[in-house]
Amino acid sequence: MNVFEQYFMAVVVLLISAGIGYAVRQIFIYLLKRWAEKTETKIDDIIINAIKNPIVLWFLLGGIYGALSIVSLPENIMQYVEKGLLAIIILSVTLALAVLTGNIVKYYGVRLGATLQVTGLGQFLAKAVIISIGIVILLAELGIEITPLIASLGIGALAIALALQDTLSNIFAGFYILADRPIKVGDYITVEGAGEGYVIDIGWRSTKIRTLPNNVIIIPNKKLAESVITNYYLPDKPMSVPITIGVSYNEDPERIEKILQEEASRAAEEIPGILKDWAPIVRFLPGPGEYSLNFTVIFRAREYTDQFLIRHEFYKRIIKRFREERIEIPYPVRTVYLKGEGDEK
Numbered sequence: 001m002n003v004f005e006q007y008f009m010a011v012v013v014l015l016i017s018a019g020i021g022y023a024v025r026q027i028f029i030y031l032l033k034r035w036a037e038k039t040e041t042k043i044d045d046i047i048i049n050a051i052k053n054p055i056v057l058w059f060l061l062g063g064i065y066g067a068l069s070i071v072s073l074p075e076n077i078m079q080y081v082e083k084g085l086l087a088i089i090i091l092s093v094t095l096a097l098a099v100l101t102g103n104i105v106k107y108y109g110v111r112l113g114a115t116l117q118v119t120g121l122g123q124f125l126a127k128a129v130i131i132s133i134g135i136v137i138l139l140a141e142l143g144i145e146i147t148p149l150i151a152s153l154g155i156g157a158l159a160i161a162l163a164l165q166d167t168l169s170n171i172f173a174g175f176y177i178l179a180d181r182p183i184k185v186g187d188y189i190t191v192e193g194a195g196e197g198y199v200i201d202i203g204w205r206s207t208k209i210r211t212l213p214n215n216v217i218i219i220p221n222k223k224l225a226e227s228v229i230t231n232y233y234l235p236d237k238p239m240s241v242p243i244t245i246g247v248s249y250n251e252d253p254e255r256i257e258k259i260l261q262e263e264a265s266r267a268a269e270e271i272p273g274i275l276k277d278w279a280p281i282v283r284f285l286p287g288p289g290e291y292s293l294n295f296t297v298i299f300r301a302r303e304y305t306d307q308f309l310i311r312h313e314f315y316k317r318i319i320k321r322f323r324e325e326r327i328e329i330p331y332p333v334r335t336v337y338l339k340g341e342g343d344e345k
Contacts, residue, residue, distance in 0.1 A: 050100035054092045087138055094134025098127040124204050166222070170205045173221035177202055183231055188304045192228040194219050212305070232304035238275060241299045241307040243314055246292030248328035256295060257282050259325060263317050264297050271313045273306030274299050291333045 064085060102123040183189055183199050189209070190196035197211035207224050209217040219227075232239060247256050264280035274280075278300035285296040297314070301307050322329055 050096050050103065054096045057092055058089070083142060086141055090134060090138045090141065094131055094138075097134070098130040101126045101130050166220075170221040173225040174202060174204055174207075176225055177207070177221060182229055183207075187231055187233040189232065190230040191217075191219060191224060194223075194227065196230075237303040238278075239301055239304060239307070241301045241310050243297045243299070243311055245295045245297060245318055246289060246330060247295070247322075248330045249288075249291075249293055251293065251327055253284060253293060256293070256327065257284070259321060259327070260295055260297055260318070263314070263321055264299070267310075267314050267317060268299065271310055273301050273303075273310055275302060292330045 105123050105126045177183065183202075185199050185201065187199045188197070189199060191209070195209065195211060195217050197209040197217060199207065200210045200216070201208045202221075206218050206220050209219065211217060245260060260282045261280075264282060268274045268276055268278075268280050280300075281298040283296050283298070285294070288294065299310055299314075301310055319329070321327075
């Protein structure tokens with residue numbers, strides 16, 4: 001077989017390998033999708049997304065190996081080519097496993113909620129572990145000594161660590177947040193001096209909070225770890241909503257209490273966001289004020305943001321009922337006594 005025939009056959013082998021790889025990819029994806037439709041879990045979808053692209057590459061690399069057996073190349077060049085192909089295979093498998101692991105972490109994080117953080121940092125760590133293992137395997141297969149390399153990297157890492165103190169502080173603060181779990185994605189929190197909103201991501205450097213006006217607050221993990229955080233979803237989402245109502249000192253407290261209890265019970269059945277299995281409470285608290293008798297109506301809301309609609313609707317109901325009952329809602333009043341020169345001291 002002359003040189004032209006060798007290269008022609010090599011090209012044919014490559015084209016056939018690529019075609020087989022594409023066909024296998026289509027058949028494999030079709031079978032997996034058929035299987036995925038019969039199952040409730042999304043693990044099969046995660047597997048499909050992770051390996052559907054590398055399949056063609058793996059078959060193509062196999063075709064290159066087959067073509068090399070046909071083409072006559074010098075031994076030293078053949079060694080370099082084989083090592084290069086081996087490196088590509090290891091890297092492609094490593095990246096596919098990293099994507100697969102990151103998506104599995106995200107999937108089970110959604111299902112387990114508080115048990116596993118669904119964050120960019122969590123997925124980043126999972127991928128970093130797989131990629132690190134892949135790099136170690138690649139270096140070992142290429143015959144590169146790892147020990148001297150680690151020693152050299154240690155000196156370089158020390159210099160980098162000194163230059164990136166703030167960045168590393170944020171990274172380790174992110175680890176602390178994941179381990180201690182004061183917050184998780186989806187929680188509604190208030191960060192002292194920063195603002196409040198829903199946690200949408202805990203990344204390797206910062207944590208993102210979406211506020212109610214739909215803006216995003218980006219807080220460095222170090223600052224977040226050192227701040228006072230109020231988590232309105234811990235120990236659970238339901239919370240008490242106290243609403244203060246003031247009436248004139250001329251009103252009968254027992255009558256006011258009865259009216260408030262009637263309206264509160266009716267509101268608990270009709271206003272969205274109020275827990276119906278928890279009876280509202282009316283208390284003469286915080287007690288008499290400077291110009292009014294103050295009553296507090298306490299509801300139990302499903303979560304923090306429900307309180308705004310509850311207050312809005314209940315205040316409207318109370319004002320309407322008080323007007324029907326001719327109950328006075330007082331304005332701020334102060335009585336001032338002026339002492340003249342002829343007055344007794």
